[in-house]
Amino acid sequence: MPRTEKKRRKYSAEEKKSLILNSAIRVFSQKGFHRSRISDIADEAGVAYGLVYHYFENKQEILHTIFENNWGLLTKVIDTVEEQTDDLSQKLLLIVSFMLDAYKLAPDIIQVMVMEIARSSKFLKEPKIEAFEKAFSRLAEILSHHQKKGDIATDLEPKFLSYCFFGILELILTGYLLGTLQPKNGEQHEACKASLVSIFLHGIIKR
Amino acid sequence: MPRTEKKRRKYSAEEKKSLILNSAIRVFSQKGFHRSRISDIADEAGVAYGLVYHYFENKQEILHTIFENNWGLLTKVIDTVEEQTDDLSQKLLLIVSFMLDAYKLAPDIIQVMVMEIARSSKFLKEPKIEAFEKAFSRLAEILSHHQKKGDIATDLEPKFLSYCFFGILELILTGYLLGTLQPKNGEQHEACKASLVSIFLHGIIKR
Amino acid sequence: MPRTEKKRRKYSAEEKKSLILNSAIRVFSQKGFHRSRISDIADEAGVAYGLVYHYFENKQEILHTIFENNWGLLTKVIDTVEEQTDDLSQKLLLIVSFMLDAYKLAPDIIQVMVMEIARSSKFLKEPKIEAFEKAFSRLAEILSHHQKKGDIATDLEPKFLSYCFFGILELILTGYLLGTLQPKNGEQHEACKASLVSIFLHGIIKR
Amino acid sequence: MPRTEKKRRKYSAEEKKSLILNSAIRVFSQKGFHRSRISDIADEAGVAYGLVYHYFENKQEILHTIFENNWGLLTKVIDTVEEQTDDLSQKLLLIVSFMLDAYKLAPDIIQVMVMEIARSSKFLKEPKIEAFEKAFSRLAEILSHHQKKGDIATDLEPKFLSYCFFGILELILTGYLLGTLQPKNGEQHEACKASLVSIFLHGIIKR
DNA sequence: GATGAATGAGGTTTCATTCAT
């Protein structure tokens, strides 16, 4: 019977959970959270739908886990940006890079984060909005620091700017996701990142 | 007493439809589209839920109607902006004004448009994405015109800029809606609009 | 105002009721009773659906009226057959003629009578089954009379034969209605009637 | 106590499906298809109504399954009749026997087949009419064979005769189902079958 | 761990019928 055992033991518990989570991301991304059934996720993962409940409390918790796993990454990037450089434009480029590269690597995750979580956050328990808020605040702090340094015009509110910055990123990603904006590749992809930073820093006016 | 007749026919058909539509906007805005039941809408309007089906095919059509009614307004604003002025910054200000004022006047509508429609557009029928796309394209045309005039840096793609611009607006509104960003009033509200245009045109860097 | 009056008075009350009834027959025949909505009938008649309730108690009563109007005709034919001739085969031919001609003249009525009323009679109030029963009994009486006269084999139960006879007619009509059996025209239509009588009287065996 | 375990899994999946199907037959037969609710079926089967949807797409599919399961039996009987005997009257007796015995064994099934399916077939998807048609055609072929053999009068169309034959059977069964015709038992039941065959073959005229 | 049968709350939708105008 060890042979059969092995077949079943192809994945460890943690791997199985991951498998289900990734299936969920794919399914949510394709059909949207509300239109996705637990059985869709289970089918995608190739497991019985009852098993999903071994690893997750309920459907909502799956979405929550996706959020936790990935939003943390952004937070971490923003947090470590300070350590990497002192240059404002470099800092912004790191954030832009992270997000656009993330789209390249895992558009499904971005889809879910942007579309499903942002959308429903208003109706969720407080903690999720707080998490969002934290990222915005951290960037605001960075901007505030540079404002004090004299890099940024003093009549602009850092928090407000933080929303502007992420707004640009979010809608560019949305355009990519909807297929109405063509994502670039290779060098152009990098140029695109620089462009975004430049637009935010210097605007679009020809100087 | 015919004038004060309270039971039925207080409203004309068109008014009743409007009543239901506005109730739907309020309910969708408070609970989100998926969490809203037809009976919630009917209760809010003070009618039997069967009546909702007298005026609308189904729940989705209510959302669709909200979209049609309001997205058209934005499209019209963008379309008429050209006739009002030749100045790029004035044009952008008109658009910004329309959207931020709309939030002031009817935050519920903005909530529904941004959260329920914009973010779930991927799952909607094609035509809706097209409608979105049209607004982006119209702005892109305007920007393209000014690029040719020499107002805008030539290395920037108008369509891309169009997404940046609306992205800023969208996330500012989202911040207002989530309550994480404080909307301003009166003069400051106007200053805020000018700020947004200025950020887009000249960036945030101190000159 | 007499002019307007006239327009409205195009139909008398009785004519309007007839109009609705005939529309109902057409609609029931096409969609079946349960799938037909009152509004379908009203549309077909070109009136408001509320008006249907001026002339009929409810939907069921419409069906009931169709039954009453038309089943009576068959009963009358069976009842008067005795007066017309003494010959068994002539009597049966009169009944067959009536039913097959009725199909030619008004297949919709036959459709409704056969499909909607016969089928649901089990679930209706007693009276309807009684009415059916009466037609079968009357024919049974006629057959019984001829049995006593020595025309019909004595080991056959007249009531039983009555069901056989109507069964033949009913399924031939059903075949016509379903389009799986080709109705004949003109002379062949008459020959068909004679055939049916002959089959019932002498069987199908070659003599 | 595992043997007497009463809560769940008393039946295998296939048995449970059968249980629901048989409950449906009973309910349809008593109340008619349209008047039967899914919950009636579930109650009759002693299960939650959601379970019905575990085994069947929808209500219509239940009816369809009943049809498939049982119409197939008749088709098979007609198909195998040729192998059993060369005598026309024996062949017809086998078919008559099958149908009248089926009524004895499972009047509910006959009720549903005759009342709900046969009579509403016009509104069902094409395939169902085709299935009916096939049985009629098979009998027509058999009759055609005997016509060529010289058993049956040459001026009669086999397809037409096939409708006559099934018409007789159908209305006799209808009489039984409506309770307006007394079904016989034992020997008389057998005599009744013979009678039907004889009527079809030799008619009712005293020779 | 794994399965999928079983449950039933919850929501949508239909449409016969009523009734003010």
Place this chain on the structure above:
DNA sequence: AATGAATGAAACCTCATTCAT
């Protein structure tokens, strides 16, 4: 007589979740 807005019971169906095996 005529209209169609209004009502709400009724039924279907979905699917998250539980739980015996």
